Structure formats: C-alpha cells, structure tokens
Amino acid sequence: MTESAALDPATDADATAAAVGAAAERLHTALVENRPCAPIRDLIGDRDITIAYAVQQQLNAHRLAAGAVVVGRKIGATSVAVQQQLGVDTPDLGVLFDDMEYDVSAPVDISGLLQPKVEGEIAFVLGADLVEGDLDLAQVADAVAYAVAAIEVCDSRIADWDISFADTVADNASAGGYVLGTERRTLADGFVPKDAAMTMTVTGQDDVVGTGAASLGDPLVALQWLARQARDLGDPLRAGQVVLSGALGPMRPAAPGADVTLSIDGLGSVALSFGTKES
Template sequence: MTELTHETTTIRSAARRLLEASATGTPSDPVRDLIGATDIRAAYAVQQEVNAARMATGARVVGRKIGLTSKAVQEQLGVDQPDLGVLFADMEYDAAVPVPLDRLLQPRVEAEIAFVLGADLDEGDLDLDQVTDAVHHAVAAIEICDSRIADWDIRFSDTVADNASAGGFVLGRERVPLERFVPRDTVMTMTVTGQAASAGTGADCLGDPLLALQWLARTARDLGEPLRAGQVVLSGALGPMRPAAPGAQVDVTITGLGSLSITFAEVSR
C-alpha cells in the first residue's frame, strides 16, 4: 500500500508540473526525474491525469495522435515503439487564419496523413483489413508539436507524459477515400520559412501509416480508451520536424492528398 501511495503521489506531482507549465506558459523541468526515463505505464498514467484535468474544465476529445513513428527518433530516445496522445477540439486550427502563439510554448511542425474514422475500433482482432475498412477518408495534415518541457529536453517518459508532445493540428480540405489513395506510396514535401525542406514518404511512417493506425487501435483499446467513429487520427510524421517561429509560413504537399499551407502569427506571448 505504501508503494502504491508513493507511486500515485509521484504521478500527480508530474502531472501538476506539466499542467503548471501549460497554465503559466513557462516550460518546466523534465518529469523523468519523478517517474523514470523509460517507465511506460507511469508515463501514460501521468498523461491520463493531465488529460483528465483538461476534460474536467470542458475539453472535448476529437481524436488521437501517434508519435515516434520514425526509427531515427526512436533510436534517439532509446525506445522501440511509438507513443500516443489525445487530440482535443480546441487544438484544431483553421488554415485560413494565422495560428496564434498564446497557447503554444515551443512549437514545431510535422507533415502527416490524417485518417478520419467511419467505424469504432473497439472489438475483434483489429487486423490490418479491419483497421483499413474503418477509415472513412484520409486528409493532409500539419501537426503542431509542442513541449511543456524546457528546450525540448525529452526522453520517452517525458513526451508520453506530456500528451506525446501534442500542441495542435490543421487539416486540409481534400478528403480522399482509401479506394483512391495508398498511404504507403505517398510522397511528402514540407517547407518552412528560412529552413531546409523536410521530405519523406508514407513508408517512412512505421513502414505504412496504416500499420501505425493499427498499432494505435490496439494500444488505445489496451489502455481502455478505444478509437471511435468520427475521430481524427494523426498517423505520424512523414519527414523531419521543423521549428515554427513567429511569422513562419508552412507549405505541405502530399501526393494524392493535395497541398496545405498555414502561417504562424507574428507576435508571440
């Protein structure tokens, strides 16, 4: 009982650290000093504590994101699997309006394929055919990653606890059913003002973005929060992440899904 009480206290302390960073706009120290660098169970427990606090204030879940789909990033953080986070309604931004910076601390951007589900993924074997059939359509997306940890000084437990470093997302307008689009074969190019282009393919996302979706469906169900019809899933980066400075313009092209552009507001907090 003492050990359980200590663990619960530690998880709540880590959650409070991240919530305070969000509330004050001041990035925090890493939480791995509290929960360890590789404790997956504790890290997801912190994430659930933080997200529960958000939902208690009215935040509404609209989907999930998959992170760490790149083998290079997994090796950097010393892990051999992706992670997942929750997308809330107030995290979606309109491409026609500059992305405000008042709710972001250290934004970075990734180009991704988003899947919008047409069926629940809570029963059955969740094999690849079942998962594929559950997709209503795919759409180009820009994920706005963010970290409540100062200087992005993260290890696996830090990013998992911090809602997989989720900050926001923007969806394109072209909705494409999988009958007309093969995610694995797509080619992506992303340019951000003043930086080298980011490029990649669908195969760079765990070998196939649909395999990433399958991993998410099984893991989310194991965590007691299965994927539901209507939810948006950000399936993971197709190329390297880039920082997003105030005033930056981001232009993304994903073959088969079209193009998507956003700008960031000129003035930060």
C-alpha cells in the same frame, strides 16, 4: 540526459501515486501558465511507460474537467531516427482535443505555444469504431472513412525539448495542434498511404521530403498499433475521430512569422502561418 530509477508500482503504490500526481501537476501548471517546466523523469523515471501513461491520463483529465472534448488521437515516435534518439523501439500516443484544430484562415497565435515544431502527416478520419475483434490491418483499413493531408504542430511543455520517452508520453505525446487539408481520399479510391510522397516547406528552412513509409513502414500499420494500444489503455478509437498517423519526415521549428506549406501526393496541399508575438 540523466536517467533515474523507475518507480515500482508493485512495491510502493502510494509513492507511485504521489509521483504520478506531482508529475501531472507540474505539466498542467506549465500548460496553464504557458511556461516550460523541468523534465518529469526525476519523478517517474525515464522508461516506465505504464506510469507515464498514468501521468498523461491525469494531465488530460484537467482539460476534460475544463470542458475540452476529445476529437481524436496522435501517434508519435513513429520513425526509426526518433525512436533511436529516445532509446525506445515503440511509438507513443496522445489525445487530440477540440481546441487543437487551427483555422487556416488566420495565423496561429504563436504566443499561445511554448516551443512549437511542425510535421507533415497523413490524417485518417474514422468511419467506424475500432473496439472489437483482432484489429488486423484489413479491419483497420475498413474503418477509415477518408485520409487528408495534415500539418501537426508539436509543442513540448518540457523546457528546451529535453525529453526522455517517459517525458513525452506523460506530456500528451508533445501534442500542440493541427490543421487538416480539404482534399479527402478514401482507400477505395486507390490512395495508398505508404507510397504517398510528401514535401513540406517552412520559411527560411530546407524543405522536408519523405513518404508514408516513414511512419512505421505504413501509416495504416501505425493506425493499427494505435487502435490496439488505445483499446489496451481502456479508451478505444471511435467513429468520427481524427488520427494523426505520424511524421513523414523530420520536424522543423516554427518561428514567429513563418509560413508552412505541406503537399502530399493524392491529398493535395494545406498551409499554415504563424503570427508574430506582436500581431
């Protein structure tokens, strides 16, 4: 992975703005044309997270302009292994749009994805805004209306998943889509996210196992991180939004014809299948 020097917005604002625009346009073209692109770290460097989020905001502005509606957020890079791979010590966040939720009654059209991978996660649906106050764990937990099992479909616009941290941040945290389970549990019911055991099976691959503790030690800690980061970025979490709180185990590639089943203790099961390119 080749490193490039990060841009300095303090000394070259015009060049930085041009690079941000060029990076967002490269990713947007890949999204619209459904064709992977080269990494964008040649334009913005591989570590400047402020600039990477500026690219993400421009990329997502294209979707908003086309009529997409924000319905939530996702957290990425919550495991130590992924952070070590990317050379960072912090997660990242992306935006969920209304056209990203899949209908489990029909196979996902894999032709609309580039290089999908799946993760098993706990999703939180918020019952209150997370805007004011300290956003401590108690406040964050109180804002959760309920938790459900979720399969996230990650998808990178960067060819061959050749990503640095800045690449994936800029690319909306490699968001693709998701499906939610139907069994809802409140934290008041005694559901403890960090202790929940997960098993995910994908056709032709070894099972993935893990627990809630794989996501920053506790998915509620991940949610707290997200709430604070989203507020710092000027777009805080709101009641009704869905939050994918981070993988409970490794990603698995999703091939045409694959079936995915996720089970999380206390949250039941959810399944997703991928259609072949001919179906």
